[in-house]
Amino acid sequence: MQAAIYREGVFGRRPVVPTSPSALEHAARRRMSRRAYAYVAGSAGQERTAQANVDAFERWQIVPRMLRDVSTPDVGLDLFGDHLPAPLLLAPIGVLEMAHHEADLAVGRAAASLGLPAILSSQASRPMEQVADAMGTTPHWFQLYWSNNDDLAQSFVQRAEASGASALVVTLDTHSLGWRTRDLDLAFLPFAHGLGIAQYTSDPVFADLVAQRVASGSRADGHQPRPTPAAVRALVSMARHYPGDDSLTTRLRSPLPRAAVETFLDVFSRPSLTWRDLGWLRDQTTLPIVLKGIQHPDDAAQALDAGVDGLVVSNHGGRQVDDAIGSLDALPGVVDRVDGRVPVLFDSGVRSGADVFVALALGATAVCLGRPWVYGLALAGERGVRTVLQHVAAELELTMALAGCASLADVDRRAVTPAGRDRTP
Ligand SMILES: Cc1cc2nc3c(=O)[nH]c(=O)nc-3n(C[C@H](O)[C@H](O)[C@H](O)COP(=O)(O)O)c2cc1C
Ligand SMILES: O=C(O)C(=O)c1ccccc1
Numbered sequence: 001m002q003a004a005i006y007r008e009g010v011f012g013r014r015p016v017v018p019t020s021p022s023a024l025e026h027a028a029r030r031r032m033s034r035r036a037y038a039y040v041a042g043s044a045g046q047e048r049t050a051q052a053n054v055d056a057f058e059r060w061q062i063v064p065r066m067l068r069d070v071s072t073p074d075v076g077l078d079l080f081g082d083h084l085p086a087p088l089l090l091a092p093i094g095v096l097e098m099a100h101h102e103a104d105l106a107v108g109r110a111a112a113s114l115g116l117p118a119i120l121s122s123q124a125s126r127p128m129e130q131v132a133d134a135m136g137t138t139p140h141w142f143q144l145y146w147s148n149n150d151d152l153a154q155s156f157v158q159r160a161e162a163s164g165a166s167a168l169v170v171t172l173d174t175h176s177l178g179w180r181t182r183d184l185d186l187a188f189l190p191f192a193h194g195l196g197i198a199q200y201t202s203d204p205v206f207a208d209l210v211a212q213r214v215a216s217g218s219r220a221d222g223h224q225p226r227p228t229p230a231a232v233r234a235l236v237s238m239a240r241h242y243p244g245d246d247s248l249t250t251r252l253r254s255p256l257p258r259a260a261v262e263t264f265l266d267v268f269s270r271p272s273l274t275w276r277d278l279g280w281l282r283d284q285t286t287l288p289i290v291l292k293g294i295q296h297p298d299d300a301a302q303a304l305d306a307g308v309d310g311l312v313v314s315n316h317g318g319r320q321v322d323d324a325i326g327s328l329d330a331l332p333g334v335v336d337r338v339d340g341r342v343p344v345l346f347d348s349g350v351r352s353g354a355d356v357f358v359a360l361a362l363g364a365t366a367v368c369l370g371r372p373w374v375y376g377l378a379l380a381g382e383r384g385v386r387t388v389l390q391h392v393a394a395e396l397e398l399t400m401a402l403a404g405c406a407s408l409a410d411v412d413r414r415a416v417t418p419a420g421r422d423r424t425p
Pocket of ligand 2: 094095
């Protein structure tokens with residue numbers, strides 16, 4: 001992959017999006033609406049944790065080794081029964097319609113064109129079935145926000161299985177949205193405008209919940225005719241074809257979309273969740289269950305006791321708890337406690353192929369990429385996403401070869417050292 005990208009560069013063809021992570025973000029900022037950029041780039045509080053995520057990478061440095069036959073670097077790996085061409089997945093990101101009108105479809109196509117798995121969000125702008133179709137044989141995973149409504153949670157899990165998902169990622173760190181200062185100052189939250197709820201509006205259980213709400217509202221005011229549940233189901237399923245970013249106000253003034261938004265806010269999450277509830281989920285599905293949002297080694301140990309199949313060390317890009325530790329700082333402790341028993345994925349703060357290398361060296365099985373490809377999506381749709389992914393994968397491959405690593409097995413803790421030390425670990 002890196003050879004092809006270099007060849008393009010040598011022949012004077014500029015990439016569709018900048019290769020430098022900061023230039024990429026800067027370009028996207030100019031292209032996106034204020035609200036969309038604030039939502040994507042913003043994090044919790046004073047954004048110290050978002051900064052800590054990035055800064056943590058500066059405290060590790062790669063120690064290149066020489067003369068190790070890196071003529072055919074192998075960056076592939078097997079994970080939950082699939083072969084991945086690189087240790088990279090697309091992190092689940094909601095409300096992509098704010099970045100581009102093709103949203104999750106463009107992302108799914110871009111991921112599939114490189115064979116990289118995408119983790120489809122519970123807060124997607126397109127139903128998982130559509131994106132799974134667009135991805136063909138490339139693996140997808142489904143990220144679950146565990147609803148307080150058992151039937152809805154069960155329906156999401158069943159749809160994920162039916163759509164061919166390879167794993168279920170349960171995000172634990174976002175049972176409430178964090179203190180998102182940029183969004184609060186703009187008085188903007190996408191869900192309040194009906195954005196990012198396509199998994200819900202395309203769901204039969206959710207449609208029944210909306211129907212019940214509309215029916216009880218009609219009873220209360222006594223004037224409106226009460227719609228039948230079937231009529232509401234039809235209307236809700238039409239909602240998935242709405243244009244995306246215009247006529248929002250009109251849509252939300254009419255009772256049905258408003259009822260859908262209110263129902264979503266009612267059922268979105270279950271802050272009462274405990275480790276004991278995982279047994280229920282285990283009974284619902286044979287898919288591998290991966291817990292996202294683990295930072296403490298003791299939580300990793302509890303996850304293993306609960307029989308989960310994998311972890312994602314993540315702090316949600318610093319969007320949840322400000323003043324929390326950088327995610328990379330949490331990685332080695334979790335990896336040590338897990339001790340190879342299940343795959344440990346990593347995200348939060350990964351901006352480049354060199355960053356991916358460092359996370360792998362500290363024990364990550366694979367890395368989930370987040371904001372960078374959202375910026376690619378905003379700048380150039382499917383092509384922008386593909387280009388960002390290619391850049392990161394190319395730099396990883398090149399970094400491995402130049403650091404003397406012929407395969408992922410060589411990317412271990414001996415390949416890095418704490419910054420400023422005068423000896424290797
Ligand atoms: C705009 C945005 C939306 C997100 N939506 C979700 C989501 O729906 N579900 C989820 O589990 N994580 C979500 N995340 C968190 C990402 O999966 C990932 O943990 C985070 O982006 C990593 O941080 P980084 O992008 O700064 O590297 C979102 C992140 C962003 C930036
Ligand atoms: O914005 C987010 O980070 C996120 O994960 C989320 C949570 C709830 C609804 C939509 C997105």
